[in-house]
Amino acid sequence: MNEYLKRYIELKKQFVATNNSPDSVRSLYAFKEELEYMEEEQAKEVLVDVYDLLDFKKDAYDLLCQIGNRSDKKTLKRLGTLKDYAENWGNHYAIPKPKTPKEKQSEKEQRLQLGLPTFRYHPDPLDTGAFDESKEGVVCDCCGKTTHIFYTNPFFSIEDIAYLCPECIASGAAARKYNGSFQDDLSLDDGVDNPEKLDELIHRTPGYSGWQQEYWRAHCGDYCAFLGYVGARELRALGVLEEVLDDSMWDEEEKEMIRESVNGGHLQCYLFQCLHCGKHLLWMDFD
Known part of the structure; x- marks a missing residue:
């Protein structure tokens, strides 16, 4: 087993064990960016796996087309699967790279320079x-x-x-x-x-x-801050999936829909955060 594959297996274990935690996603992104500069065949093979895990389906398919052994049945089967995803999804549903506190602060400073009100x-x-x-x-x-x-x-x-x-x-x-x-x-x-x-x-x-009538969440006697459009992958990457499910607004069937939601899909979730206690809340609707 080569060193690239060993690192990928460890990072994938961390990713799965922590339920797509922000740190595990950032680690995979750092590994992806490192591999993208490599010319070794073994590095490129592992890069296909990293692309696939992060749901860069088009990138995974394009790279496997370049380096894959088409006489190998497993490679052909994987190419067929990735082709379907690449044609229907592209990279649209790739897991976003979580921003660090430093990056968030830098963005706020840039917005202030633009003169954007608070x-x-x-x-x-x-x-x-x-x-x-x-x-x-x-x-x-x-x-x-x-x-x-x-x-x-x-x-x-x-x-x-x-x-x-x-x-x-x-x-x-x-x-x-x-x-x-x-x-x-x-x-x-x-x-x-x-x-x-x-x-x-x-x-x-x-x-x-929103897809339908927009709805604004409230908590602790005040309206919440709207943070953006999300699906289950984004919620896992932010580490707040279980937190938003802990909400009496949703029954078990609706919670399962949230767990399977895709940002930009037929069921869209909208993320809010309480300005006082910090709790994250969702609204969702269908197209």
Whole structure:
């Protein structure tokens, strides 16, 4: 057994034993990046296994096509399996690389440099796709100024609005001007009695885009922060799958659906976190 294969087996054991923990996923990514610079045949063979384990199905298939022995029946069978995944999934469902605390802090600093306001209930709106960037810039419909960051998610108003800048959302100017909201005030968890918190959520917080009607979770007497779109793999990588299943909102059948969910699939999960105790919560819907 070569050294590359030994390392892969140990990393896979750690990955399985810890239920896809963030540290185990980061270790696999580091090994993947190391192997990608190797020219040895043995390294490339193991790289196929690493790609496959992390669900980079297209990369695994493409590499095996290059190095695989097509006279070997096992190789041909694996190529057939990987081809189906590669054609239907590509690398779309690859397990994401968890960010370190240092990387998260660096991203926050970059967002501050961009002048992006702080949104209490949606802390990383660029990361979640609530905002997009334009090098040329677009004109905000609310203030009339050119902005290089603009809103992309639902805004509920009578008028059809093309572009809103982060500042007009954060100040409430957009909601006031168009008598609109970024979240339906009836599609929320109960338990928040402060009207100022409701106002901040629906009038001054960028929303998210769901398959059906978006719903906002609450905990500890306050609305939660929206963290992004996830499936079971992302939840395992973040180490919060069992935590989100510990929720009286879900029955056993729904919990099983969450365990089998795929980010971007027919059942989409949306991840929230309590601002006070840190508990993670989900909402989910179907396309």
